[in-house]
Amino acid sequence: xxSGLSTTQPILAVEHVSKTxxxxxxxxxxxxxxxxxxxxxxxxxxxLAQGETFGLVGESGCGKSTLARLIVQLHRPDSGRILxxxxxxxxxxxxxxxxxxxxxxxVFQDPYSSLNPRMSIGSALAEPLRVHHIVAxxxxxxxxxxxxxRVGLPRGVxxxxxxxxxxxxxxxxxxxxxxxxxxxxVVADEAVSGLDVSIRAQVLDLLADLHDELGxxxxxxxxxxxxxxxxxxxxxxxxxxxxxxxxxxxxxFAAPGHPYTVGLMAAIPSIDPAVRTATAAVxxxxxxxxxxxxxxxxxxxxxxxxxxxxxxxxxxxLRPGHWAACHFATDVNATARARADPAATPPADALP
Amino acid sequence: xxxxAPVAQARASAAPVLTVAGLTTLYKTRRGEVTAVDNLDLAVQGSEIFGLVGESGSGKSTAxxxxxxxxPKSSARIAAGSVRLGEIxxxxxxxxxxxxxxxxxxxxVFQDPMTSLNPxxxxxxxIGESLRYHGVGRTEARSRTLETMSLVGIPEVSRRYGAHPxxxxxxxxxxxxxxxxxxxxxxxxxxxxxxxxxxxxxxxQILKLLVSxxxxxxxxxxxxxxxxxxxxxxxxxVAVMYAGSIVEVGPVKTVFANPAHPYTRGLLASLxxxxxxxxxxxxxxxxxxxxxxxxxxxxxxxxxPMAIAACAxxxxxxxxxxxxxxxACIRHAELVPLAEPLPxxxx
Numbered sequence: 001x002x003s004g005l006s007t008t009q010p011i012l013a014v015e016h017v018s019k020t021x022x023x024x025x026x027x028x029x030x031x032x033x034x035x036x037x038x039x040x041x042x043x044x045x046x047x048l049a050q051g052e053t054f055g056l057v058g059e060s061g062c063g064k065s066t067l068a069r070l071i072v073q074l075h076r077p078d079s080g081r082i083l084x085x086x087x088x089x090x091x092x093x094x095x096x097x098x099x100x101x102x103x104x105x106x107v108f109q110d111p112y113s114s115l116n117p118r119m120s121i122g123s124a125l126a127e128p129l130r131v132h133h134i135v136a137x138x139x140x141x142x143x144x145x146x147x148x149x150r151v152g153l154p155r156g157v158x159x160x161x162x163x164x165x166x167x168x169x170x171x172x173x174x175x176x177x178x179x180x181x182x183x184x185x186v187v188a189d190e191a192v193s194g195l196d197v198s199i200r201a202q203v204l205d206l207l208a209d210l211h212d213e214l215g216x217x218x219x220x221x222x223x224x225x226x227x228x229x230x231x232x233x234x235x236x237x238x239x240x241x242x243x244x245x246x247x248x249x250x251x252x253f254a255a256p257g258h259p260y261t262v263g264l265m266a267a268i269p270s271i272d273p274a275v276r277t278a279t280a281a282v283x284x285x286x287x288x289x290x291x292x293x294x295x296x297x298x299x300x301x302x303x304x305x306x307x308x309x310x311x312x313x314x315x316x317x318l319r320p321g322h323w324a325a326c327h328f329a330t331d332v333n334a335t336a337r338a339r340a341d342p343a344a345t346p347p348a349d350a351l352p
Numbered sequence: 353x354x355x356x357a358p359v360a361q362a363r364a365s366a367a368p369v370l371t372v373a374g375l376t377t378l379y380k381t382r383r384g385e386v387t388a389v390d391n392l393d394l395a396v397q398g399s400e401i402f403g404l405v406g407e408s409g410s411g412k413s414t415a416x417x418x419x420x421x422x423x424p425k426s427s428a429r430i431a432a433g434s435v436r437l438g439e440i441x442x443x444x445x446x447x448x449x450x451x452x453x454x455x456x457x458x459x460x461v462f463q464d465p466m467t468s469l470n471p472x473x474x475x476x477x478x479i480g481e482s483l484r485y486h487g488v489g490r491t492e493a494r495s496r497t498l499e500t501m502s503l504v505g506i507p508e509v510s511r512r513y514g515a516h517p518x519x520x521x522x523x524x525x526x527x528x529x530x531x532x533x534x535x536x537x538x539x540x541x542x543x544x545x546x547x548x549x550x551x552x553x554x555x556x557q558i559l560k561l562l563v564s565x566x567x568x569x570x571x572x573x574x575x576x577x578x579x580x581x582x583x584x585x586x587x588x589x590v591a592v593m594y595a596g597s598i599v600e601v602g603p604v605k606t607v608f609a610n611p612a613h614p615y616t617r618g619l620l621a622s623l624x625x626x627x628x629x630x631x632x633x634x635x636x637x638x639x640x641x642x643x644x645x646x647x648x649x650x651x652x653x654x655x656x657p658m659a660i661a662a663c664a665x666x667x668x669x670x671x672x673x674x675x676x677x678x679x680a681c682i683r684h685a686e687l688v689p690l691a692e693p694l695p696x697x698x699x
Binding site: 029059060094166168169195199200201202204205208223224225226227229230250253256263264265266267268269270271272273276277278279280281282283285286293 | 560584626
């Protein structure tokens, strides 16, 4: 069980990272001096410990995918820095950069878009093995077979093409490709979204197994809190570019400290028909990320909002390893938190 | 909360609003015709939200598009069956007669409102268009449009009346699409994955809107979804579809508490539930079926942990499992109560 308090160096440290994008407003805007900017990620900090699965959850526009792309260096932060094993990889160049590239791999929502339609699955898996000299040339075929076994695909898939596979099989290929270069960190961005329920269950089981058996460190990003909670040791909740809460997964569920987390959980349709509510859990719509609200960005939709919420919220420590960015964090779920005493619940390791 | 408002109760006592019998819809493919919807029966009561749930390829969307006759003409055809709305059989109507039914007696909402909204027309004009088509005057159409826009929770209606779809958020666009479907006061609303493209907090708002509209207006709804949670939170009855057929149908509370088809059981067990921690989720092996290449007999048997030799012989028909609860499985009577562990899935 990882707590985020470990004294060893984190595998990944995200430190006060912000990223904005210019907003394209057509031809005339190019004549203006001051262009508006979309605030995609604002002052986000967190750490990933070796071997943990860290979940990032939030709705569209919360900045979770931008954060993923910052971590795999598809974007460069405007401010702040991202350290991988203590090294800021944006400073690397030449051979050091090439050598570092396999360390972090990404799994996308639909690997169909990242697979070459004219390349067989076997060739697609062999390519990164050759490029990064993962195994000797003669060993490549055996390694491809091992990878297919690893992700639960029949070996015959090696001779097939992406269009011949189902969505679930393609996602397994995407995972195999990410694993092929033996990464230390896998960033999975909506890796099970869009899959049918029965297939999603199979891929979630696979990801849980890979974590357990390979000791992989995973940053698992999804809009679906139930999926994130299932897979993750710790969870960060994002809203409008900010990280608003961070907690061990089970504690987040049992005693959320941010009103947005409470609303997000209540908005998920429960499969128990006996539990129905008549009113929506969170009112209103997402404010513009070009002109986010001052102070707490959730205050325009928050049931607890007061005048003070127009000032920036403090990061309130609720328990070791659990904080929420809310002026009223200690009031949000005080009773639920008391019940969530870890001594009263079996540790996660005791689960089958 | 399954209790229905008074208006609704009055309608509920009458005969079904919509009765589908023996509906069979075929798609043309390069391999010949395949059966997307196979001999489907269902009856929707007044003021009822009826859920049609299934994975991709189950035929749920084809089924409701067959009901409202919005199938692509070049690639699909209804081969058999009847769809009765009150006293009329929709499948016997001419295209012109069917147009008079759509909008006036039957409304439809799609997954992505951007595909059903006209990008160059104001939302007010679009909502009022079907009223104008059905002969309502300009002034009355405008006032009924504004009224319907407030009914579906669109803020600042007089300003939004002149807005274009691209100026609205996804949630507001779906409210506009619902207003378009409701402005003619239909008896039944068909909703095909109406919240699938929306964020979860907005989905929650739209689902609650649908339930409150049903309570206020007393209309019936067929809600097509892949999400069992959406069904549990909104529907009175549910039909689970697999490979073009209904495999289980009954009151939501009964089906969720005591699913009687191995597929329904598997689907419910495949969902991670918050606070439950880690466990194996994979109960259903394999992938959703290719409707062009179904196994003989029960179409679910190659994924079913309970399959036996007899399952290959005939496609099972719906049989009574309990009050108002029917299931298409030859072994439904042998199913252990849900408190017992589920049988291990086949590799």
